Amino acid sequence: MLKIKKLKKYFGGVHAVDDCSFEIEEGRITALIGPNGSGKTTIFNLISGIIKGDEGKIFLDKKNITNLNPDKISNLGLSRVFQQAHLFDNLSIEDNLSIAINNEDIKFIKNLLGLNFDGKEKNKRIKDVLGMIGINKSPKHICGELSYGQKRLVELARAILNPHKLLILDEPVAGVNPKLRDKIKAILKDLKKQGETIFLIEHDMNFTFTVADYVIVMDAGKVIAEGTPKQIKNNKLVLEAYLGE
Amino acid sequence: MLSAYIIHLLILIGIYLILALSLQLAMGYSGLLNLGHIAFYAIGAYISAILAINGFPFFGCIIFAGIGAMIFGFLLSIPTNKLKGDYLALATLGFTFVVYAVTLNWTSLTRGPLGIPGIPKPTLLGIDFSSNLSFLILTAIIALITFLVIWQITRSPFGKALQATRDDELAAQVLGKNTFKLKSYSLAISAFFAGVAGSLYASYITFIDPSSFTLLQIIPILSIVIIGGLASLRGTIIATFIIILLPEPLRFIGFPSSIVGPARQIIYALILIAILIYKPKGFFGKVKLE
Numbered sequence: 151m152l153k154i155k156k157l158k159k160y161f162g163g164v165h166a167v168d169d170c171s172f173e174i175e176e177g178r179i180t181a182l183i184g185p186n187g188s189g190k191t192t193i194f195n196l197i198s199g200i201i202k203g204d205e206g207k208i209f210l211d212k213k214n215i216t217n218l219n220p221d222k223i224s225n226l227g228l229s230r231v232f233q234q235a236h237l238f239d240n241l242s243i244e245d246n247l248s249i250a251i252n253n254e255d256i257k258f259i260k261n262l263l264g265l266n267f268d269g270k271e272k273n274k275r276i277k278d279v280l281g282m283i284g285i286n287k288s289p290k291h292i293c294g295e296l297s298y299g300q301k302r303l304v305e306l307a308r309a310i311l312n313p314h315k316l317l318i319l320d321e322p323v324a325g326v327n328p329k330l331r332d333k334i335k336a337i338l339k340d341l342k343k344q345g346e347t348i349f350l351i352e353h354d355m356n357f358t359f360t361v362a363d364y365v366i367v368m369d370a371g372k373v374i375a376e377g378t379p380k381q382i383k384n385n386k387l388v389l390e391a392y393l394g395e
Numbered sequence: 396m397l398s399a400y401i402i403h404l405l406i407l408i409g410i411y412l413i414l415a416l417s418l419q420l421a422m423g424y425s426g427l428l429n430l431g432h433i434a435f436y437a438i439g440a441y442i443s444a445i446l447a448i449n450g451f452p453f454f455g456c457i458i459f460a461g462i463g464a465m466i467f468g469f470l471l472s473i474p475t476n477k478l479k480g481d482y483l484a485l486a487t488l489g490f491t492f493v494v495y496a497v498t499l500n501w502t503s504l505t506r507g508p509l510g511i512p513g514i515p516k517p518t519l520l521g522i523d524f525s526s527n528l529s530f531l532i533l534t535a536i537i538a539l540i541t542f543l544v545i546w547q548i549t550r551s552p553f554g555k556a557l558q559a560t561r562d563d564e565l566a567a568q569v570l571g572k573n574t575f576k577l578k579s580y581s582l583a584i585s586a587f588f589a590g591v592a593g594s595l596y597a598s599y600i601t602f603i604d605p606s607s608f609t610l611l612q613i614i615p616i617l618s619i620v621i622i623g624g625l626a627s628l629r630g631t632i633i634a635t636f637i638i639i640l641l642p643e644p645l646r647f648i649g650f651p652s653s654i655v656g657p658a659r660q661i662i663y664a665l666i667l668i669a670i671l672i673y674k675p676k677g678f679f680g681k682v683k684l685e
Contacts, residue, residue, distance in 0.1 A: 198569055200565065200569075219568070220565070220568040220569050221568045221569075221570075221571050221572055221573045221574070224568070224569055224570060224571035225571040229569075229570075230569050232566070232569075236563050236565060236566035236569075237562075237563070237566070238558065238559045238562035238563055238566065238567075239562050239563075240558065240561075240562050240626070240681055240682045241555065241558055241559065241562065245555050245558075245559075246559075248552070248555065249552070249555055249556060249559050249567075249570060249572075250570050252552040252555075252556075253571060254552070255551075255552035255553050255555065255556040255572070256553070256556070256572070256573055256576055256577065257553075258553055258580055258584075261548070261551035261552055261553035261554070262544070262547060262548060262551070262553075264547065264551065266551060266552050266553070267551070267552070308570070312570050312571065313571075
Protein backbone atom coordinates (compact mmCIF):
# COMPACT_ATOMS: atom_id res chain seq x y z
CA MET A 151 0.00 0.00 0.00
CA LEU A 152 2.77 2.45 0.97
CA LYS A 153 6.39 2.13 -0.07
CA ILE A 154 9.17 4.39 1.21
CA LYS A 155 12.42 4.14 -0.71
CA LYS A 156 15.73 5.63 0.48
CA LEU A 157 13.99 8.70 1.90
CA LYS A 158 16.15 11.54 3.21
CA LYS A 159 15.30 14.82 4.90
CA TYR A 160 17.92 17.09 6.43
CA PHE A 161 17.28 20.24 8.46
CA GLY A 162 20.65 21.98 8.19
CA GLY A 163 23.08 19.53 9.79
CA VAL A 164 20.34 17.45 11.44
CA HIS A 165 19.56 14.21 9.57
CA ALA A 166 15.89 13.98 10.57
CA VAL A 167 15.22 11.15 8.11
CA ASP A 168 18.33 9.37 6.88
CA ASP A 169 18.01 6.82 4.09
CA CYS A 170 14.77 5.24 5.32
CA SER A 171 13.10 2.41 3.42
CA PHE A 172 10.08 0.34 4.45
CA GLU A 173 6.71 -0.87 3.23
CA ILE A 174 3.21 -0.83 4.71
CA GLU A 175 1.08 -3.80 3.76
CA GLU A 176 -2.59 -3.54 2.93
CA GLY A 177 -5.23 -4.53 5.48
CA ARG A 178 -3.10 -4.38 8.61
CA ILE A 179 -2.17 -1.94 11.35
CA THR A 180 1.49 -0.92 11.25
CA ALA A 181 3.02 1.11 14.07
CA LEU A 182 6.03 3.40 13.79
CA ILE A 183 7.83 3.76 17.11
CA GLY A 184 11.04 5.34 18.30
CA PRO A 185 12.43 7.79 20.85
CA ASN A 186 11.60 11.49 20.68
CA GLY A 187 13.39 13.16 17.80
CA SER A 188 13.90 9.91 15.90
CA GLY A 189 12.13 11.29 12.81
CA LYS A 190 8.68 9.66 13.03
CA THR A 191 6.59 12.80 12.58
CA THR A 192 9.00 14.01 9.86
CA ILE A 193 8.27 10.77 7.98
CA PHE A 194 4.52 11.43 8.36
CA ASN A 195 4.97 15.02 7.17
CA LEU A 196 6.91 13.79 4.15
CA ILE A 197 4.27 11.16 3.33
CA SER A 198 1.43 13.69 3.58
CA GLY A 199 3.34 16.33 1.58
CA ILE A 200 3.54 18.95 4.33
CA ILE A 201 7.31 19.08 3.89
CA LYS A 202 9.36 18.13 0.85
CA GLY A 203 12.04 15.47 1.00
CA ASP A 204 15.68 15.93 -0.10
CA GLU A 205 16.08 12.49 -1.68
CA GLY A 206 14.17 9.26 -2.09
CA LYS A 207 10.72 8.22 -3.25
CA ILE A 208 7.31 7.61 -1.70
CA PHE A 209 4.70 5.42 -3.44
CA LEU A 210 1.06 5.21 -2.37
CA ASP A 211 -0.72 2.28 -3.98
CA LYS A 212 2.04 2.19 -6.65
CA LYS A 213 1.61 5.90 -7.46
CA ASN A 214 4.62 8.13 -6.94
CA ILE A 215 3.50 10.80 -4.45
CA THR A 216 6.98 12.17 -3.67
CA ASN A 217 6.90 15.92 -3.03
CA LEU A 218 3.31 16.38 -4.22
CA ASN A 219 1.17 18.96 -2.43
CA PRO A 220 -0.89 17.74 0.57
CA ASP A 221 -4.25 18.17 -1.21
CA LYS A 222 -3.12 16.08 -4.17
CA ILE A 223 -1.78 13.33 -1.91
CA SER A 224 -5.04 13.36 0.04
CA ASN A 225 -7.02 13.01 -3.17
CA LEU A 226 -4.83 10.05 -4.17
CA GLY A 227 -5.96 8.23 -1.03
CA LEU A 228 -4.18 9.41 2.11
CA SER A 229 -6.01 10.52 5.23
CA ARG A 230 -4.22 11.88 8.29
CA VAL A 231 -4.79 12.65 11.95
CA PHE A 232 -2.32 15.09 13.54
CA GLN A 233 -0.53 14.88 16.86
CA GLN A 234 -2.37 18.01 18.01
CA ALA A 235 -6.04 18.24 17.04
CA HIS A 236 -6.45 20.27 13.85
CA LEU A 237 -10.19 20.84 13.79
CA PHE A 238 -12.05 23.71 12.16
CA ASP A 239 -12.84 25.28 15.52
CA ASN A 240 -15.50 27.74 14.41
CA LEU A 241 -17.52 25.11 12.56
CA SER A 242 -19.87 22.47 13.95
CA ILE A 243 -19.00 18.78 14.31
CA GLU A 244 -21.33 18.10 11.38
CA ASP A 245 -19.60 20.70 9.17
CA ASN A 246 -16.15 19.36 10.07
CA LEU A 247 -17.21 15.91 8.93
CA SER A 248 -19.14 17.07 5.89
CA ILE A 249 -16.07 18.95 4.60
CA ALA A 250 -14.14 15.67 4.61
CA ILE A 251 -16.73 13.90 2.47
CA ASN A 252 -17.50 16.63 -0.04
CA ASN A 253 -15.00 16.58 -2.87
CA GLU A 254 -16.87 18.96 -5.17
CA ASP A 255 -16.68 22.02 -2.96
CA ILE A 256 -14.15 23.70 -5.27
CA LYS A 257 -16.67 23.71 -8.15
CA PHE A 258 -17.88 27.25 -7.61
CA ILE A 259 -20.76 27.43 -10.12
CA LYS A 260 -22.20 24.09 -9.00
CA ASN A 261 -22.10 25.34 -5.41
CA LEU A 262 -23.56 28.73 -6.32
CA LEU A 263 -26.50 27.05 -8.04
CA GLY A 264 -27.11 24.92 -4.94
CA LEU A 265 -26.34 21.65 -6.73
CA ASN A 266 -23.74 20.41 -4.26
CA PHE A 267 -25.50 20.11 -0.92
CA ASP A 268 -24.93 16.91 1.02
CA GLY A 269 -27.48 14.29 0.08
CA LYS A 270 -29.13 11.67 2.28
CA GLU A 271 -26.34 9.16 1.63
CA LYS A 272 -23.62 11.53 2.89
CA ASN A 273 -25.70 12.50 5.92
CA LYS A 274 -26.15 8.82 6.74
CA ARG A 275 -22.39 8.24 6.55
CA ILE A 276 -21.78 11.14 8.91
CA LYS A 277 -24.38 9.72 11.32
CA ASP A 278 -22.85 6.24 11.11
CA VAL A 279 -19.33 7.45 11.87
CA LEU A 280 -20.60 9.63 14.72
CA GLY A 281 -22.29 6.49 16.07
CA MET A 282 -19.06 4.54 15.73
CA ILE A 283 -16.93 7.05 17.66
CA GLY A 284 -19.78 7.44 20.17
CA ILE A 285 -19.54 11.16 20.81
CA ASN A 286 -22.24 12.40 23.16
CA LYS A 287 -22.62 15.87 21.66
CA SER A 288 -25.08 17.28 19.18
CA PRO A 289 -23.71 17.34 15.60
CA LYS A 290 -24.45 21.09 15.66
CA HIS A 291 -22.00 21.63 18.54
CA ILE A 292 -19.13 23.99 17.69
CA CYS A 293 -15.81 22.11 17.66
CA GLY A 294 -13.85 24.84 19.45
CA GLU A 295 -15.96 24.17 22.56
CA LEU A 296 -15.20 20.43 22.72
CA SER A 297 -12.85 18.87 25.26
CA TYR A 298 -9.41 17.63 24.16
CA GLY A 299 -10.51 13.98 24.02
CA GLN A 300 -13.67 14.78 22.08
CA LYS A 301 -11.64 16.82 19.60
CA ARG A 302 -9.38 13.83 18.98
CA LEU A 303 -12.41 11.63 18.37
CA VAL A 304 -13.94 14.10 15.90
CA GLU A 305 -10.62 14.39 14.08
CA LEU A 306 -10.43 10.60 13.84
CA ALA A 307 -14.01 10.51 12.52
CA ARG A 308 -13.13 13.18 9.95
CA ALA A 309 -10.07 11.23 8.77
CA ILE A 310 -12.21 8.09 8.45
CA LEU A 311 -14.76 9.95 6.32
CA ASN A 312 -12.12 11.54 4.08
CA PRO A 313 -12.02 9.13 1.08
CA HIS A 314 -8.79 7.15 1.47
CA LYS A 315 -6.82 3.97 0.98
CA LEU A 316 -4.41 4.55 3.86
CA LEU A 317 -5.14 6.12 7.23
CA ILE A 318 -2.14 7.60 9.07
CA LEU A 319 -2.49 8.57 12.72
CA ASP A 320 0.11 10.59 14.61
CA GLU A 321 -0.12 9.57 18.27
CA PRO A 322 -3.86 8.91 18.33
CA VAL A 323 -4.00 8.29 22.11
CA ALA A 324 -1.47 10.89 23.31
CA GLY A 325 -2.89 12.78 26.29
CA VAL A 326 -6.22 10.94 26.42
CA ASN A 327 -7.63 9.16 29.49
CA PRO A 328 -7.47 5.33 29.77
CA LYS A 329 -11.19 4.93 28.99
CA LEU A 330 -10.87 6.91 25.78
CA ARG A 331 -7.66 5.08 24.90
CA ASP A 332 -9.56 1.77 25.08
CA LYS A 333 -12.32 3.25 22.97
CA ILE A 334 -9.83 4.38 20.28
CA LYS A 335 -8.22 0.92 20.40
CA ALA A 336 -11.63 -0.68 19.79
CA ILE A 337 -12.34 1.74 16.91
CA LEU A 338 -9.01 0.91 15.24
CA LYS A 339 -9.60 -2.85 15.58
CA ASP A 340 -13.07 -2.37 14.16
CA LEU A 341 -11.65 -0.39 11.21
CA LYS A 342 -9.12 -3.15 10.56
CA LYS A 343 -11.94 -5.70 10.43
CA GLN A 344 -13.56 -3.51 7.77
CA GLY A 345 -10.36 -3.84 5.71
CA GLU A 346 -8.70 -0.51 6.53
CA THR A 347 -4.93 -0.11 6.25
CA ILE A 348 -3.64 1.95 9.17
CA PHE A 349 -0.18 3.38 9.84
CA LEU A 350 0.30 4.99 13.23
CA ILE A 351 2.91 6.61 15.43
CA GLU A 352 2.56 5.88 19.14
CA HIS A 353 4.59 6.17 22.32
CA ASP A 354 2.25 4.07 24.46
CA MET A 355 3.86 0.64 24.12
CA ASN A 356 0.96 -1.31 25.65
CA PHE A 357 -1.38 0.27 23.16
CA THR A 358 1.03 -0.26 20.26
CA PHE A 359 1.76 -3.91 20.96
CA THR A 360 -1.91 -4.82 21.43
CA VAL A 361 -3.24 -2.96 18.40
CA ALA A 362 -0.46 -3.31 15.79
CA ASP A 363 0.18 -6.27 13.50
CA TYR A 364 3.61 -5.01 12.51
CA VAL A 365 6.02 -2.55 14.08
CA ILE A 366 8.76 -0.41 12.52
CA VAL A 367 11.34 1.14 14.87
CA MET A 368 13.28 4.31 14.11
CA ASP A 369 16.22 5.90 15.85
CA ALA A 370 18.22 8.97 14.77
CA GLY A 371 16.43 9.11 11.43
CA LYS A 372 17.05 5.48 10.51
CA VAL A 373 14.94 2.34 10.60
CA ILE A 374 16.71 0.09 13.11
CA ALA A 375 14.27 -2.82 13.25
CA GLU A 376 10.93 -4.08 12.01
CA GLY A 377 8.79 -7.12 12.69
CA THR A 378 5.81 -8.39 14.64
CA PRO A 379 5.21 -6.92 18.11
CA LYS A 380 6.64 -10.10 19.64
CA GLN A 381 9.84 -9.86 17.60
CA ILE A 382 10.25 -6.18 18.42
CA LYS A 383 9.69 -6.72 22.16
CA ASN A 384 12.66 -9.09 22.20
CA ASN A 385 14.94 -7.15 19.88
CA LYS A 386 18.07 -6.08 21.80
CA LEU A 387 18.82 -3.21 19.42
CA VAL A 388 15.37 -1.78 20.01
CA LEU A 389 15.63 -2.11 23.76
CA GLU A 390 18.96 -0.31 23.70
CA ALA A 391 17.89 2.50 21.41
CA TYR A 392 14.35 2.97 22.56
CA LEU A 393 14.34 2.05 26.21
CA GLY A 394 17.98 2.87 26.93
CA GLU A 395 18.59 -0.59 28.38
CA MET B 396 -42.35 61.11 -0.37
CA LEU B 397 -38.86 60.41 0.93
CA SER B 398 -36.77 63.49 1.27
CA ALA B 399 -33.71 63.83 -0.98
CA TYR B 400 -31.45 63.64 2.06
CA ILE B 401 -32.83 60.31 3.24
CA ILE B 402 -32.71 58.90 -0.30
CA HIS B 403 -29.08 59.94 -0.53
CA LEU B 404 -28.29 58.19 2.77
CA LEU B 405 -30.09 55.03 1.69
CA ILE B 406 -28.14 54.96 -1.60
CA LEU B 407 -24.89 55.29 0.37
CA ILE B 408 -26.04 52.50 2.69
CA GLY B 409 -26.73 50.32 -0.37
CA ILE B 410 -23.28 50.94 -1.85
CA TYR B 411 -21.54 50.39 1.48
CA LEU B 412 -23.60 47.25 2.04
CA ILE B 413 -22.26 45.77 -1.21
CA LEU B 414 -18.72 46.75 -0.19
CA ALA B 415 -19.04 45.39 3.34
CA LEU B 416 -20.77 42.13 2.37
CA SER B 417 -18.08 41.41 -0.19
CA LEU B 418 -15.30 42.27 2.28
CA GLN B 419 -17.02 39.99 4.78
CA LEU B 420 -16.71 37.10 2.31
CA ALA B 421 -12.94 37.58 2.06
CA MET B 422 -12.26 38.58 5.63
CA GLY B 423 -14.89 36.90 7.81
CA TYR B 424 -15.46 33.73 5.85
CA SER B 425 -12.06 33.18 4.25
CA GLY B 426 -9.78 34.76 6.86
CA LEU B 427 -8.12 37.10 4.35
CA LEU B 428 -7.35 40.40 6.06
CA ASN B 429 -7.75 42.33 2.84
CA LEU B 430 -7.05 46.06 3.06
CA GLY B 431 -7.06 46.34 -0.73
CA HIS B 432 -10.84 46.39 -1.02
CA ILE B 433 -10.86 50.10 -1.79
CA ALA B 434 -8.52 49.43 -4.73
CA PHE B 435 -11.09 47.06 -6.29
CA TYR B 436 -13.79 49.66 -5.62
CA ALA B 437 -11.62 52.24 -7.44
CA ILE B 438 -10.91 49.88 -10.35
CA GLY B 439 -14.65 49.25 -10.76
CA ALA B 440 -15.46 52.96 -10.57
CA TYR B 441 -12.82 53.94 -13.15
CA ILE B 442 -13.66 51.11 -15.60
CA SER B 443 -17.34 51.98 -15.36
CA ALA B 444 -16.75 55.75 -15.70
CA ILE B 445 -14.42 55.40 -18.70
CA LEU B 446 -16.80 53.03 -20.48
CA ALA B 447 -19.86 55.18 -19.67
CA ILE B 448 -18.38 58.41 -21.01
CA ASN B 449 -17.47 56.49 -24.17
CA GLY B 450 -21.09 55.59 -24.69
CA PHE B 451 -21.25 52.08 -23.21
CA PRO B 452 -24.65 51.08 -21.82
CA PHE B 453 -24.87 50.90 -18.02
CA PHE B 454 -25.32 47.12 -17.99
CA GLY B 455 -21.99 46.68 -19.81
CA CYS B 456 -20.31 49.25 -17.54
CA ILE B 457 -21.34 47.55 -14.29
CA ILE B 458 -20.53 44.03 -15.55
CA PHE B 459 -17.11 45.05 -16.90
CA ALA B 460 -16.44 47.00 -13.68
CA GLY B 461 -17.08 43.79 -11.72
CA ILE B 462 -15.10 41.57 -14.09
CA GLY B 463 -12.17 44.02 -14.24
CA ALA B 464 -11.97 44.21 -10.44
CA MET B 465 -12.36 40.42 -10.27
CA ILE B 466 -9.38 39.90 -12.58
CA PHE B 467 -7.25 42.19 -10.42
CA GLY B 468 -8.51 40.36 -7.32
CA PHE B 469 -7.46 37.04 -8.82
CA LEU B 470 -4.08 38.43 -9.90
CA LEU B 471 -3.46 39.91 -6.45
CA SER B 472 -4.25 36.55 -4.87
CA ILE B 473 -1.41 34.81 -6.72
CA PRO B 474 1.60 36.53 -5.08
CA THR B 475 -0.21 36.98 -1.74
CA ASN B 476 -1.62 33.47 -1.44
CA LYS B 477 0.88 32.25 1.12
CA LEU B 478 0.67 35.41 3.24
CA LYS B 479 -1.44 35.45 6.38
CA GLY B 480 -2.74 38.03 8.86
CA ASP B 481 -0.66 41.20 9.14
CA TYR B 482 1.54 40.29 6.18
CA LEU B 483 -1.44 39.90 3.88
CA ALA B 484 -2.88 43.15 5.26
CA LEU B 485 0.36 44.95 4.40
CA ALA B 486 0.57 43.47 0.90
CA THR B 487 -3.05 44.36 0.09
CA LEU B 488 -2.50 47.79 1.62
CA GLY B 489 0.37 48.23 -0.83
CA PHE B 490 -1.99 47.34 -3.66
CA THR B 491 -4.32 50.19 -2.57
CA PHE B 492 -1.38 52.62 -2.81
CA VAL B 493 -0.42 51.28 -6.25
CA VAL B 494 -3.96 51.68 -7.62
CA TYR B 495 -4.22 55.15 -6.05
CA ALA B 496 -0.90 56.15 -7.67
CA VAL B 497 -2.07 54.83 -11.05
CA THR B 498 -5.37 56.76 -10.90
CA LEU B 499 -3.41 59.87 -9.95
CA ASN B 500 -0.61 59.60 -12.53
CA TRP B 501 -2.01 57.83 -15.61
CA THR B 502 -3.54 61.09 -16.69
CA SER B 503 -4.22 60.06 -20.31
CA LEU B 504 -6.66 57.44 -19.02
CA THR B 505 -7.94 58.75 -15.68
CA ARG B 506 -7.32 62.52 -16.07
CA GLY B 507 -5.33 62.26 -12.83
CA PRO B 508 -6.31 64.69 -10.05
CA LEU B 509 -8.79 66.44 -12.36
CA GLY B 510 -11.00 63.36 -12.16
CA ILE B 511 -13.65 62.21 -14.60
CA PRO B 512 -16.72 64.46 -14.66
CA GLY B 513 -20.02 64.04 -16.50
CA ILE B 514 -20.47 60.31 -15.95
CA PRO B 515 -23.96 59.59 -17.30
CA LYS B 516 -26.72 58.39 -14.99
CA PRO B 517 -27.70 54.81 -15.74
CA THR B 518 -30.37 53.51 -18.09
CA LEU B 519 -31.06 49.81 -17.85
CA LEU B 520 -33.46 47.78 -20.03
CA GLY B 521 -35.00 51.02 -21.25
CA ILE B 522 -35.65 52.25 -17.71
CA ASP B 523 -34.14 55.60 -16.79
CA PHE B 524 -32.48 55.63 -13.35
CA SER B 525 -31.47 59.27 -13.41
CA SER B 526 -33.73 60.33 -10.52
CA ASN B 527 -32.37 59.59 -7.05
CA LEU B 528 -35.43 57.55 -6.07
CA SER B 529 -35.09 55.28 -9.10
CA PHE B 530 -31.34 55.03 -8.46
CA LEU B 531 -32.13 53.97 -4.88
CA ILE B 532 -34.33 51.17 -6.23
CA LEU B 533 -31.52 50.06 -8.57
CA THR B 534 -28.98 50.13 -5.72
CA ALA B 535 -31.35 48.19 -3.46
CA ILE B 536 -31.84 45.50 -6.13
CA ILE B 537 -28.10 45.12 -6.69
CA ALA B 538 -27.44 45.07 -2.93
CA LEU B 539 -30.12 42.36 -2.57
CA ILE B 540 -28.54 40.29 -5.38
CA THR B 541 -25.12 40.71 -3.70
CA PHE B 542 -26.56 39.53 -0.39
CA LEU B 543 -28.27 36.50 -1.96
CA VAL B 544 -25.15 35.43 -3.88
CA ILE B 545 -22.86 35.80 -0.85
CA TRP B 546 -25.40 34.11 1.43
CA GLN B 547 -25.66 31.19 -0.98
CA ILE B 548 -21.84 30.96 -1.20
CA THR B 549 -21.39 30.95 2.57
CA ARG B 550 -23.93 28.17 3.20
CA SER B 551 -22.73 25.97 0.32
CA PRO B 552 -19.95 23.37 0.67
CA PHE B 553 -17.70 25.88 -1.17
CA GLY B 554 -18.33 28.38 1.64
CA LYS B 555 -17.74 25.72 4.29
CA ALA B 556 -14.42 24.87 2.61
CA LEU B 557 -13.52 28.59 2.73
CA GLN B 558 -14.30 28.67 6.45
CA ALA B 559 -12.28 25.50 6.97
CA THR B 560 -9.33 27.16 5.21
CA ARG B 561 -9.75 30.20 7.47
CA ASP B 562 -9.75 28.05 10.63
CA ASP B 563 -6.90 25.69 9.72
CA GLU B 564 -5.38 25.81 6.26
CA LEU B 565 -3.11 22.80 6.81
CA ALA B 566 -5.99 20.59 7.95
CA ALA B 567 -8.03 21.70 4.92
CA GLN B 568 -5.14 20.78 2.60
CA VAL B 569 -4.75 17.38 4.23
CA LEU B 570 -8.46 16.80 3.53
CA GLY B 571 -7.79 17.35 -0.17
CA LYS B 572 -8.82 21.00 -0.44
CA ASN B 573 -6.90 23.15 -2.87
CA THR B 574 -6.64 26.15 -0.56
CA PHE B 575 -4.75 28.18 -3.16
CA LYS B 576 -7.77 28.03 -5.47
CA LEU B 577 -10.26 28.54 -2.65
CA LYS B 578 -8.55 31.72 -1.44
CA SER B 579 -8.08 33.03 -4.98
CA TYR B 580 -11.75 32.49 -5.83
CA SER B 581 -12.80 34.16 -2.60
CA LEU B 582 -10.68 37.25 -3.23
CA ALA B 583 -11.82 37.40 -6.87
CA ILE B 584 -15.54 37.16 -5.98
CA SER B 585 -15.09 39.72 -3.22
CA ALA B 586 -13.33 42.05 -5.67
CA PHE B 587 -16.11 41.54 -8.26
CA PHE B 588 -18.72 43.00 -5.91
CA ALA B 589 -16.40 45.83 -4.84
CA GLY B 590 -16.07 46.67 -8.56
CA VAL B 591 -19.86 46.63 -8.92
CA ALA B 592 -20.14 49.00 -5.94
CA GLY B 593 -17.54 51.26 -7.60
CA SER B 594 -19.63 51.34 -10.77
CA LEU B 595 -22.75 52.31 -8.80
CA TYR B 596 -20.80 55.04 -6.98
CA ALA B 597 -19.43 56.51 -10.20
CA SER B 598 -22.89 56.53 -11.83
CA TYR B 599 -24.49 58.06 -8.76
CA ILE B 600 -22.03 60.85 -8.02
CA THR B 601 -21.31 61.34 -11.81
CA PHE B 602 -17.78 62.45 -10.92
CA ILE B 603 -14.80 60.47 -9.64
CA ASP B 604 -11.26 61.44 -8.77
CA PRO B 605 -8.45 59.66 -6.89
CA SER B 606 -9.37 61.33 -3.59
CA SER B 607 -12.52 59.18 -3.44
CA PHE B 608 -10.37 56.05 -3.18
CA THR B 609 -7.70 56.79 -0.59
CA LEU B 610 -6.78 54.42 2.19
CA LEU B 611 -9.03 56.33 4.62
CA GLN B 612 -12.06 55.04 2.73
CA ILE B 613 -11.39 51.49 3.97
CA ILE B 614 -11.98 52.53 7.61
CA PRO B 615 -15.81 52.65 7.54
CA ILE B 616 -16.00 49.38 5.58
CA LEU B 617 -13.59 47.64 7.92
CA SER B 618 -15.52 49.07 10.90
CA ILE B 619 -18.75 47.64 9.53
CA VAL B 620 -17.27 44.16 9.15
CA ILE B 621 -15.65 44.16 12.60
CA ILE B 622 -18.52 45.79 14.49
CA GLY B 623 -21.14 43.58 12.82
CA GLY B 624 -18.94 40.59 13.55
CA LEU B 625 -16.77 38.33 11.40
CA ALA B 626 -18.65 35.67 9.44
CA SER B 627 -22.06 37.24 10.11
CA LEU B 628 -24.08 38.62 7.21
CA ARG B 629 -26.85 39.76 9.57
CA GLY B 630 -24.29 41.70 11.62
CA THR B 631 -22.87 43.28 8.46
CA ILE B 632 -26.28 44.57 7.40
CA ILE B 633 -27.11 46.03 10.80
CA ALA B 634 -23.63 47.55 11.20
CA THR B 635 -23.84 49.19 7.76
CA PHE B 636 -26.92 51.15 8.83
CA ILE B 637 -25.32 52.07 12.18
CA ILE B 638 -21.96 53.16 10.75
CA ILE B 639 -23.42 55.22 7.92
CA LEU B 640 -26.12 56.86 10.04
CA LEU B 641 -24.19 57.36 13.30
CA PRO B 642 -22.15 60.43 12.30
CA GLU B 643 -25.09 62.08 10.51
CA PRO B 644 -26.37 64.04 13.56
CA LEU B 645 -23.04 65.93 13.48
CA ARG B 646 -24.33 67.76 10.42
CA PHE B 647 -27.23 69.25 12.38
CA ILE B 648 -25.19 70.45 15.35
CA GLY B 649 -23.82 73.23 13.22
CA PHE B 650 -20.16 72.22 13.07
CA PRO B 651 -18.31 73.37 9.95
CA SER B 652 -17.67 70.69 7.35
CA SER B 653 -13.92 70.87 8.11
CA ILE B 654 -14.74 69.41 11.53
CA VAL B 655 -17.50 67.01 10.50
CA GLY B 656 -15.19 65.02 8.17
CA PRO B 657 -12.42 64.30 10.70
CA ALA B 658 -15.02 63.83 13.47
CA ARG B 659 -16.51 60.98 11.42
CA GLN B 660 -13.14 59.21 11.29
CA ILE B 661 -12.65 59.78 15.03
CA ILE B 662 -16.05 58.27 15.78
CA TYR B 663 -15.30 55.20 13.64
CA ALA B 664 -11.89 54.78 15.25
CA LEU B 665 -13.32 55.08 18.79
CA ILE B 666 -16.06 52.55 18.08
CA LEU B 667 -13.53 50.21 16.51
CA ILE B 668 -11.20 50.41 19.53
CA ALA B 669 -14.10 49.90 21.96
CA ILE B 670 -15.34 46.87 20.01
CA LEU B 671 -11.88 45.32 19.82
CA ILE B 672 -11.46 45.69 23.59
CA TYR B 673 -14.92 44.80 24.86
CA LYS B 674 -16.47 42.67 22.13
CA PRO B 675 -13.71 41.14 19.98
CA LYS B 676 -16.20 39.03 18.06
CA GLY B 677 -18.31 42.08 17.16
CA PHE B 678 -22.06 42.08 17.83
CA PHE B 679 -23.05 39.01 15.83
CA GLY B 680 -19.65 37.53 15.00
CA LYS B 681 -18.91 33.84 15.07
CA VAL B 682 -15.15 34.18 14.76
CA LYS B 683 -12.68 36.08 16.93
CA LEU B 684 -10.48 38.57 15.13
CA GLU B 685 -6.94 37.15 15.18
